[in-house]
Amino acid sequence: MEFLHAIFVAPFVDMWTDPFFLAELILVGLSTGVMYSLVALGFVLIFKASGMFNFAQGAMVLFAALTLVGLMEKGAPVWLALIVTMGVMVALSFAVERCMLRYLVNQEGLILFMATIGLNFVLEGAGQLMWGSDVKRLDIGIPDRPMDILDGKILLNTFDVTAAVIGAILVISLAVFFQKTAMGRALRAVADDHQAALSVGIPLKTIWITVWTIAGIVALVAGIVWGSKSGVQFSLALIALKALPVLILGGFTSVPGAIIGGLIIGVGEKVAEGYWGPAFGGAIENWFAYILALAFLVFRPQGLFGEKIIERV
Amino acid sequence: MEAAVNDAASGETAAAASAPPLVVNNIEVIYDHVILVLKGVSLEVPEGGIVALLGANGAGKTTTLKAVSNLLGAERGEVTKGEITYRGERIEDLSPNELVRRGVIQVMEGRHCFEHLTVEENLMTGSYTRTDGAAAVAESLEKVYHYFPRLRERRGSQAGYTSGGEQQMTAIGRALMANPNMMLLDEPSMGLAPQLVEEIFEIVKELNEKEGVSILLAEQNTMVALKYADYGYILENGRVVMDGDAAGLRENPDVKEFYLGLAGENRKSFRDVKHYRRRKRWL
Numbered sequence: 030m031e032f033l034h035a036i037f038v039a040p041f042v043d044m045w046t047d048p049f050f051l052a053e054l055i056l057v058g059l060s061t062g063v064m065y066s067l068v069a070l071g072f073v074l075i076f077k078a079s080g081m082f083n084f085a086q087g088a089m090v091l092f093a094a095l096t097l098v099g100l101m102e103k104g105a106p107v108w109l110a111l112i113v114t115m116g117v118m119v120a121l122s123f124a125v126e127r128c129m130l131r132y133l134v135n136q137e138g139l140i141l142f143m144a145t146i147g148l149n150f151v152l153e154g155a156g157q158l159m160w161g162s163d164v165k166r167l168d169i170g171i172p173d174r175p176m177d178i179l180d181g182k183i184l185l186n187t188f189d190v191t192a193a194v195i196g197a198i199l200v201i202s203l204a205v206f207f208q209k210t211a212m213g214r215a216l217r218a219v220a221d222d223h224q225a226a227l228s229v230g231i232p233l234k235t236i237w238i239t240v241w242t243i244a245g246i247v248a249l250v251a252g253i254v255w256g257s258k259s260g261v262q263f264s265l266a267l268i269a270l271k272a273l274p275v276l277i278l279g280g281f282t283s284v285p286g287a288i289i290g291g292l293i294i295g296v297g298e299k300v301a302e303g304y305w306g307p308a309f310g311g312a313i314e315n316w317f318a319y320i321l322a323l324a325f326l327v328f329r330p331q332g333l334f335g336e337k338i339i340e341r342v
Numbered sequence: 343m344e345a346a347v348n349d350a351a352s353g354e355t356a357a358a359a360s361a362p363p364l365v366v367n368n369i370e371v372i373y374d375h376v377i378l379v380l381k382g383v384s385l386e387v388p389e390g391g392i393v394a395l396l397g398a399n400g401a402g403k404t405t406t407l408k409a410v411s412n413l414l415g416a417e418r419g420e421v422t423k424g425e426i427t428y429r430g431e432r433i434e435d436l437s438p439n440e441l442v443r444r445g446v447i448q449v450m451e452g453r454h455c456f457e458h459l460t461v462e463e464n465l466m467t468g469s470y471t472r473t474d475g476a477a478a479v480a481e482s483l484e485k486v487y488h489y490f491p492r493l494r495e496r497r498g499s500q501a502g503y504t505s506g507g508e509q510q511m512t513a514i515g516r517a518l519m520a521n522p523n524m525m526l527l528d529e530p531s532m533g534l535a536p537q538l539v540e541e542i543f544e545i546v547k548e549l550n551e552k553e554g555v556s557i558l559l560a561e562q563n564t565m566v567a568l569k570y571a572d573y574g575y576i577l578e579n580g581r582v583v584m585d586g587d588a589a590g591l592r593e594n595p596d597v598k599e600f601y602l603g604l605a606g607e608n609r610k611s612f613r614d615v616k617h618y619r620r621r622k623r624w625l
Contacts, residue, residue, distance in 0.1 A: 230442025
């Protein structure tokens, strides 16, 4: 009885009596959500353009962050380190095309997936081999101060807000790129039908390099944001796991889905932890997202915004 | 082969004098390094002609087209012998992208529209290789809508939700957006109602006459194909077993019997027509 009360009554009473705490949880959730979205976005981009589930996305985040930190430790100024890291991510996408994708044309999705697992290990290994496996602090000058809203009733952090803004800019520019440019159109065409895209003269090689480059840049941004927040370390590669429920929620094929999915997971997690956590003895933040994803798999497998599976009879 | 060139040009002297733009000479195609699909196919497409490639399922029609447009690589196939030339240049090693730039484009079997893109976006993807500016592309789009007025009505719908006929039109229109000189059409009649098949072939004929697009057509529907084509090749088991101008093929008793399903007065046994294959093996 007490348990049921803690689940079905108490949280809503609390929400009613202290709406500012709810608002704060939501805002914190949104800013965490943006960071999930950033990681999920990398998956969606590659999945859309090559039907490949890129298991190495998390490793790419780690690799980008490690490279950036490594360069900065060597004494490079932030802007230079950023440019060089970007160059490294571009080079990586060329290498992936040259050494991997080229030989896997027209293969099963599962085989492509296995190849990305291989890439995952290569990246993790290479990153640590070059830059070591210590936890490193990344500080590229994003301000990190507490921020009061409504006379201190809601407490936020400038860092979270900045991260959210960066995420939003990235997402909007990607959406415009995909919907409005010829290259974006070609990317969507390749996602639908490789063979047909090839037959109208769209070169797959260029498309793949472009899309892996974009995914690399997204990984870099995610790496910067996550790295500044929690330090650059091996566990950065594991945030890819957090992106999975986001993808299931938002749909594997939808850029806006990745964003909104991330926001929902972020907010859901924080609110659930804040109100329902006590009933379960806390730490439900860690598994809440997966439960949500399970529910979606049952009732709406294409996700909230995923492309409807078109089936003509 | 000499005879083929002469027959192909209905006007005889003019076209026979200039070499045909597309020449396929005795090609062999192997899939996955082991499966021999084409065993020496030769054919020619004259400037402004419609050439039909006929034959049953698995005869090698699609493979021949893909060998020309070089879409074989994506299916792990390769041309191992023979040569393909387009306007005097060898093209076996060119990428599809390069071929489209030169004006050779294939419309694949089964339409292959980008189903989540709208009809208009589908058409626009065809202009990927164009470098002559947005105005020229817009003009081409207008041209496609002129030939396929139905596509204009459906321009905003997702291609996956349009009918089979509209998808076929979209696929042809999309190829047209690349401004091709040579279109390789693979089974445009597949899965379409007879009336729609006629409609599409009428448009293809019009494109051929007004836009000067040469067409190499693979078809199982021999009757329709021979009605619109100038010249035909019949493939069997990866070999050309018979070729001739369309009118001649239509009247040929063996073609009538085996491909048009019109039995003559006295039925021939299959053994009696074997000589064609024996003769053409050395082609």
